[in-house]
Amino acid sequence: MAQGPAIEGYTPQVPETEAIPRRITPSLQGISIGPSISNIGNILQAQQQHSAEQDAAAQASSTMADARLNWTQQLIERQQNWKPGDPDMVSSFLEDFSKYRDKAMQGMPTPMSAQFLGRQLDQLQAEIGERAMHFQAQTTVQGRVQSFSDATTKAAAALQIDPSQYDSVRSEQLQALSQLQLDPGPRAELATHMDQEFASAAALGISKLDPHGAYMRLNDPNDSVFTRLSPEARATVYRASEANLVDQKSSGILSAYQQGGTSAGTAALAAIDHDSGIPDDLKDEVRQKANGAVEQWRVQRRQQFSDSLSKLETDIASGQPGSDDIALAHQLYQKGVFSPEQLAGSLASITRTQLKNTQGGMSAAEVQNAYNSRIPLDPKDKDVRDAVGDFFTNLTKGVNPGSPEYSTSAAEFAVRTGVVPQPAVTWARANLISGNAQQAAQAADLLARVEEASPRAVGYAFEDREKAMADSIAQSVKAGTPPQIAVDQARRQASLPHDQLELIEKQWKQSQNDTKLAGDLTGILRSDPNFKPGFFSSVPTVPVAMQADFDAATRRYYDLTNGNYEQSKNLAARDLVRVWGVSEVNGKRELMPYAPERMYPGLTVADVRSDVEKTVADNAQAFQRLDPASGQLKTVTPNAADLRLIPTDRTARTNGRDWALGAPDEIGAQEILRGKDGLPLVYKLPVASADFEGVRQRQAQAEIASARALSAKEQTIRAMQANRTPGRLPQASVTEMMN
Secondary structure (H helix, E strand, O other): OOOOOOOOOOOOOOOHHHHHHHHHHHHHOOOOHHHHHHHHHHHHHHHHHHHHHHHHHHHHHHHHHHHHHHHHHHHHHHHHHOOOOOOOHHHHHHHHHHHHHHHHHHOOOOHHHHHHHHHHHHHHHHHHHHHHHHHHHHHHHHHHHHHHHHHHHHHHHHHHHOHHHHHHHHHHHHHHHHOOOOOHHHHHHHHHHHHHHHHHHHHHHHHHHOHHHHHHHOOOOOOOOHHHOOHHHHHHHHHHHHHHHHHHHHHHHHHHHHHHHHHHHHHHHHHHHHOOOOOHHHHHHHHHHHHHHHHHHHHHHHHHOHHHHHHHHHHHHHOOOOHHHHHHHHHHHHOOOOOHHHHHHHHHHHHHHHHOOOOOOOOHHHHHHHHHHOOOOOOOOHHHHHHHHHHHHHHOOOOOOOOHHHHHHHHHHHHHHOOOOHHHHHHHHHHHHHOOHHHHHHHHHHHHHHHHHOHHHHHHHOOHHHHHHHHHHHHHHHOOOOHHHHHHHHHHHHOOOHHHHHHHHHHHHHHOHHHOHHHHHHHHHHOOOOOOOOOOOOOOOOOHHHHHHHHHHHHHHHHHOOOOHHHHHHHHHHHHHHHEEEEOOOOOOEEEEOOHHHHOOOOOHHHHHHHHHHHHHHOHHHOEEEOOOOOOEEEOOOOHHHOEEEOOHHHHHOOOOEEEEEEEOOOOOEEEOEOOOOOEOOEEOOOOHHHHHHHHHHHHHHHHHHHHHHHHHHHHHHHHHHHOOOOOOOHHHHHHHHO
């Protein structure tokens, strides 16, 4: 650069731009300037490139975020809407994504941003594509498994109808399973489930078609079907086989009665004892169910032949039966109106009335003693009923049947002996069915009085239909209904046609009475002092069996009372208290059938437990128990305090006198004790005539001794008080002596 002239005292300032080369010159010595400038250009170019990449990444990032959100949602929606059998979801999904990718890249402002977006979209496509393929494959397998399971369920339903298809159906399903191309683990699990379901269905079908065959096959270790049952299914099939066997055998017995008459039916019923197709432990159940079905059939037959039955009972009640009545009784027996026992009872009544011969039966003195001493008699014993009937007839000579005095005498007899006199039963039954309105109302009043006085006795004397009729008449007359109308209504209710019964059945279901029964039973028991004797007492837990009895009886009376629920449950409750009561013979206060304290007033818990202890002591070597491990009987020595009275069917037959004895086993469960013959031991309450008198005498003697002891204490105390000086005899000493 040119310089101006020099000026004195002035030093020209070199511009900063001029100074730079001088300052940097030393550091640039020996260095080529050309290459340095080139490096600077490269750096600047790299910076520009980096900036462009950042801009491209930013542009792609926003689009990529939208793409991830959108396609994740689309994948979820397509998964929710896709099911096995639909067109391939993965191909269509990836195809749609590729179209989106191309369009999204075209929308990028620069090639670099498009390149960035393309790489990220490729990565997203691979990621969600893998998820789509996994979902489709898994869902496809699940669909195949579900289809197989559905087919198994349908095939099992077919097997239950026709078990003979078992082998072919199982082979078909196994072949279908092999084509599913499943992993070994799931395939084996499905095969096991299929085998168990098929075996259970086929076994249940067999148990229905051939219950005895199923019963036997359950114990066959080589059976191809029953060995595949799970423990739970085996227990279900076992119970079903027993129930079906009982139904089958009892239905056969009923058919024999209906088709071949009473003689054929009686023979079929008796053949149960020798029927090898019925296990011994089910024979009583078959008898019970068959007898129940036959009794229902007899009820229908009694309605059908009510005129003949009424004539016979009226003739017997009149005391002047003729020879034609014997023939009529046999005819009614053949037609199914009478059971063998009822026929025998009718013939015995006719013969006794005609011959006035009671030899071999219960004596009048024995009846008198039972009546005076309030000793319960057996209402099922024919001799007892005959003797009571004769005694009652003599007792009520000159009293008009149906009069208040007559009904009161019958009720008092039932209270004292537990037996409703047969003449009163016969008169009431005949007039309920065929008497005039006034006599029918009197018959209803008699039955109501007897039932109120002794619910237990009336249950053995009258049928449910008769009790329902009597209750309807008595309630209507009490409410002011004229006797003729009340009787007509009750008789119509007792003989409703089939369509009316169907209507009542429908009414029962719609009213949902089943849901109220448990609460209603508890409420009824709470209002009965026999079950809840005081304010601070409570009703024990209602056993399942008691509730079941109440439910069944209420439903039965519902038909007989033309759908009157309140009347039905009250009638059922009256039946129930005839059998059930509160007892403490087993240690705790509980509800049990034929409670000894209720069935035999005057018999105490102490009497029973003392007698049980004596029984154990006298028969120490007789007690045996079935060992579940070995299946053999083994001798046991029970502790008398641990023994419990267990009701059996024998308890019912003996009016609460005979019981089984149970003792806790190794795990605390009650096990029935057996004798050396392997049969359950029978324990008899001390209520035989002599035993019961002994109990009463011991109680009386204990009361007398207690009274004497108390009297002696009182005399001693009075003497001491009369002679004492202040402070000589503290009051505490008197209290101690009184206690």
